[in-house]
Amino acid sequence: MSEQKNPEATQEVPKRTSAKKWTESARKVRGLVRDMYVRAFTEGKPVAWVMFTLVNELFVAMDVVPVYPENFAGLCATKRVGNPFIDRAEADGFSNVSCSYARIGLGYAALWKDMGEIPSFAPDGGMAKPIMMVGSSLVCDTRYKWFQTYSRYMDVPYYAFDMLGPPASTAYRPDVREQYIKYNLAQLQGLVSFMEERLGKKMDWDKLDEIVRRGEKTYVLWYDAYMLAGGAVPCPFPAEDSFNCFFPAFFMMGEVEALDFYQGLYDEIKYKVDNKMGSIPEEKYRLLWGGGLPPWHTMQIFNYVEEQGAVFVFQSTYLPLRFADVPDRITDPLERMVHSRYEAAISRAELDRKLGLFDLCNFVGLGNPLLFVDEFKVDGVVMHWLRSCRGTTIGQVYQKNLLEERTSIPTLFLESDMCDVRDYFEADWKVKLSAFLETLEARKRAGS
Amino acid sequence: MAKGLDWAKRLYENRSQRAKELREEGKKVIGYICAFPPRELITAAGLVPYRITGTLEPIAEADAYLETLMCPYVRSCLDLGIKKQYDFVDGMIWPHTCDNIQKTFDIWKHYVPHSYFHYLDVPHMPDPSSFEFFAKELDVLKGSLEEFGGVKITEECLKEAIGVHNENRALLRQLTGLRKQAPPLISATEMTQVMMAAMSIPVYESNEMLKNIIEEVSTRKDGPQNKATRLLIYGCEIDDIAFINLVEECGANVVIDDLCMGTRDYWKDVVMEGDPLKNLAHRILGEIMCPRTFRRSRGTRQQDLDNRFSYIRDFAKEFNVNGAILYIIRYCDTFEFDAPEVRDYLEEAGIRVLHLEDDYSLTSIQGYKTRIQAFLEMIE
Numbered sequence A: 001m002s003e004q005k006n007p008e009a010t011q012e013v014p015k016r017t018s019a020k021k022w023t024e025s026a027r028k029v030r031g032l033v034r035d036m037y038v039r040a041f042t043e044g045k046p047v048a049w050v051m052f053t054l055v056n057e058l059f060v061a062m063d064v065v066p067v068y069p070e071n072f073a074g075l076c077a078t079k080r081v082g083n084p085f086i087d088r089a090e091a092d093g094f095s096n097v098s099c100s101y102a103r104i105g106l107g108y109a110a111l112w113k114d115m116g117e118i119p120s121f122a123p124d125g126g127m128a129k130p131i132m133m134v135g136s137s138l139v140c141d142t143r144y145k146w147f148q149t150y151s152r153y154m155d156v157p158y159y160a161f162d163m164l165g166p167p168a169s170t171a172y173r174p175d176v177r178e179q180y181i182k183y184n185l186a187q188l189q190g191l192v193s194f195m196e197e198r199l200g201k202k203m204d205w206d207k208l209d210e211i212v213r214r215g216e217k218t219y220v221l222w223y224d225a226y227m228l229a230g231g232a233v234p235c236p237f238p239a240e241d242s243f244n245c246f247f248p249a250f251f252m253m254g255e256v257e258a259l260d261f262y263q264g265l266y267d268e269i270k271y272k273v274d275n276k277m278g279s280i281p282e283e284k285y286r287l288l289w290g291g292g293l294p295p296w297h298t299m300q301i302f303n304y305v306e307e308q309g310a311v312f313v314f315q316s317t318y319l320p321l322r323f324a325d326v327p328d329r330i331t332d333p334l335e336r337m338v339h340s341r342y343e344a345a346i347s348r349a350e351l352d353r354k355l356g357l358f359d360l361c362n363f364v365g366l367g368n369p370l371l372f373v374d375e376f377k378v379d380g381v382v383m384h385w386l387r388s389c390r391g392t393t394i395g396q397v398y399q400k401n402l403l404e405e406r407t408s409i410p411t412l413f414l415e416s417d418m419c420d421v422r423d424y425f426e427a428d429w430k431v432k433l434s435a436f437l438e439t440l441e442a443r444k445r446a447g448s
Numbered sequence B: 001m002a003k004g005l006d007w008a009k010r011l012y013e014n015r016s017q018r019a020k021e022l023r024e025e026g027k028k029v030i031g032y033i034c035a036f037p038p039r040e041l042i043t044a045a046g047l048v049p050y051r052i053t054g055t056l057e058p059i060a061e062a063d064a065y066l067e068t069l070m071c072p073y074v075r076s077c078l079d080l081g082i083k084k085q086y087d088f089v090d091g092m093i094w095p096h097t098c099d100n101i102q103k104t105f106d107i108w109k110h111y112v113p114h115s116y117f118h119y120l121d122v123p124h125m126p127d128p129s130s131f132e133f134f135a136k137e138l139d140v141l142k143g144s145l146e147e148f149g150g151v152k153i154t155e156e157c158l159k160e161a162i163g164v165h166n167e168n169r170a171l172l173r174q175l176t177g178l179r180k181q182a183p184p185l186i187s188a189t190e191m192t193q194v195m196m197a198a199m200s201i202p203v204y205e206s207n208e209m210l211k212n213i214i215e216e217v218s219t220r221k222d223g224p225q226n227k228a229t230r231l232l233i234y235g236c237e238i239d240d241i242a243f244i245n246l247v248e249e250c251g252a253n254v255v256i257d258d259l260c261m262g263t264r265d266y267w268k269d270v271v272m273e274g275d276p277l278k279n280l281a282h283r284i285l286g287e288i289m290c291p292r293t294f295r296r297s298r299g300t301r302q303q304d305l306d307n308r309f310s311y312i313r314d315f316a317k318e319f320n321v322n323g324a325i326l327y328i329i330r331y332c333d334t335f336e337f338d339a340p341e342v343r344d345y346l347e348e349a350g351i352r353v354l355h356l357e358d359d360y361s362l363t364s365i366q367g368y369k370t371r372i373q374a375f376l377e378m379i380e
């Protein structure tokens, strides 16, 4: 990785950074995103700033509008307005390799405080003031550390909780399962108590139960839709659409709209698969986005490869969790939440383990490309090294090595950042991507 | 055989020597990374604990296995592992402390084979449920060490091991106490060598060495010179003298630290009365002041900051420092997030701060000379 930041990056703002949407469903997402920010201002309900942590159901049940700063950061990057926030956070001493979601989120709060009002260039009106913040250790350290620092700019009570998972090799031991489930449950109970205290009201457990069960159905639809799309030839739902369509699963889980959304997505994909409707006219190369967050600042790059006859048929970064059926004997909604997450994460880790891959439990991030290359008829794997995200970057080289050991499928590493456009060198990406497609072409000709 | 500081220096220069000798005598060596794994359990199982460290030399082979956009310290440790420099380590305890360590678990296991490998989960939260969970994790580790060592760790022998390790920590604190006076009786460069040596030999030998050093240092005439500035160094992993030596050469007495291989490792003891596993869990999760462990606060911002950082300010006062250097390893996320807060907190307490973000390499360290000199001139 070049230590050099791209000095031109923030000046040359292209007309369009986002990618063309291939599905009706993906086209609906922008409206849902806008709604999240607008509702926080207009509905008069309490607002919470939350890290994505698989607990959105709790906010829905408590009638709180959750706003997700990591989503806001991605939105800023897409609109190419993230860098003034990044500069502000760095001016306070935050490192230029700290998660750029965090730098944007912190810079936003800092500028708000400096100016006494929400910066006018904040997309969708910005993030409304919260009455509480919630983070978690799920996925990465940033997710509980970052919010601890918000108190520099706004003094809002903050709660963080653990959601841990054991290595796959021991996860099926009853004592280990019991130990983890007990702990994760206690941690969620702590969160509920915190919310009750902040809101001055008790959790409505019946309501939560209904929401959690709706969530379970939603998770299954999400998973089934994504997997159905991944295996389809031609590909009806390229990765850039899939990067859009995880929004309701991450940030609206438990809501009726989320369930409807995935039902719609499933139906749309099913229809396209049944009718062999692909997105690009001629699918010469099938690619897998095998790791790392996407470049939110330049999603259009996906169209660049499509112009050359290549399509990303799947992305394994935001891999849906398939919630195994939670036994009916578990009636407590919190327990249902903990069980479903544990079993889903573990069953995925177990797949990895059977292939002799990762033993580490990953709730999200780093779905192993080896699990998909055969099933989804993949010709090449592209991974994205992010300068500011350890959570989805560490392990990519290992995955590439395993791919090389066990398949003949080539891998390409691209480097930049999910939001900080100064880490992005477009000419370099285009050269690398074109050269990679040439390699695939040569391999095809050689009949491998 | 060398004595005192010389003993430490020789071990620092050839860290694995003693562990290798012991191995030839039939002992088994257990490596561990980070300050979190409980050495007490390793000792109680009759095994030799050995702290895995890196080197400031350029990383050669690890790049084929790990991304360059991550903690260079972990990459360097893996580099040594790949180069077979940890072949004398029979088993490894891998803690879930930070992302960089946790996410290297599978990779180390795959490419640096040891006959024993144990993943120790460490909660990030400080709640009663977290302590309970962690005590259970320690119990699981105990069982697995028993199996590997072919021994039973009785409560009695665990308590004995805890006692010996408490003594080790007490000796290190006593030695640290000798840095309070002006000039300090032991330099930070020497102290780094002592720490590195102490973590590469069995605790019984380490205690003997430390007693020896305390005796030597207390009456020495060749100690550090008095310099114009007394400094505190805050940060994560410093396992080499290069940086600290540079600071001392620039004209400061580094008299106290808050580092993973420094006071953070030995400032607090394990309580002796009661359940030893619970007590171990309490020390590690509750008392090791590392930003990777969340500290809850329901109070004001100031109360939160005091809860997290007042001990650093207290160190600064107790050791009478007039400046602090924050030495942060790039990509070490939890420290990266805390650093601006620590900087402001200390500056508010009247302590000037130099905040460095380093690549953990000899070349980068040498480049800091002018900045350190300028900082020292400013606070003198």
Ligand code: SF4
Pocket (backbone or CB within 6 Å): A070, A099, A100, A101, A102, A139, A140, A141, A142, A143, A293, A388, A389, A390, A391, A392, A418
């Ligand atoms: S996973 Fe990466 S992008 Fe997400 S919060 Fe963690 S460091 Fe930031």
Ligand code: SF4
Pocket (backbone or CB within 6 Å): B071, B073, B074, B098, B099, B100, B101, B236, B237, B329, B331, B332, B333, B335
């Ligand atoms: S230096 Fe930081 S990131 Fe690296 S191992 Fe230590 S705590 Fe983890």
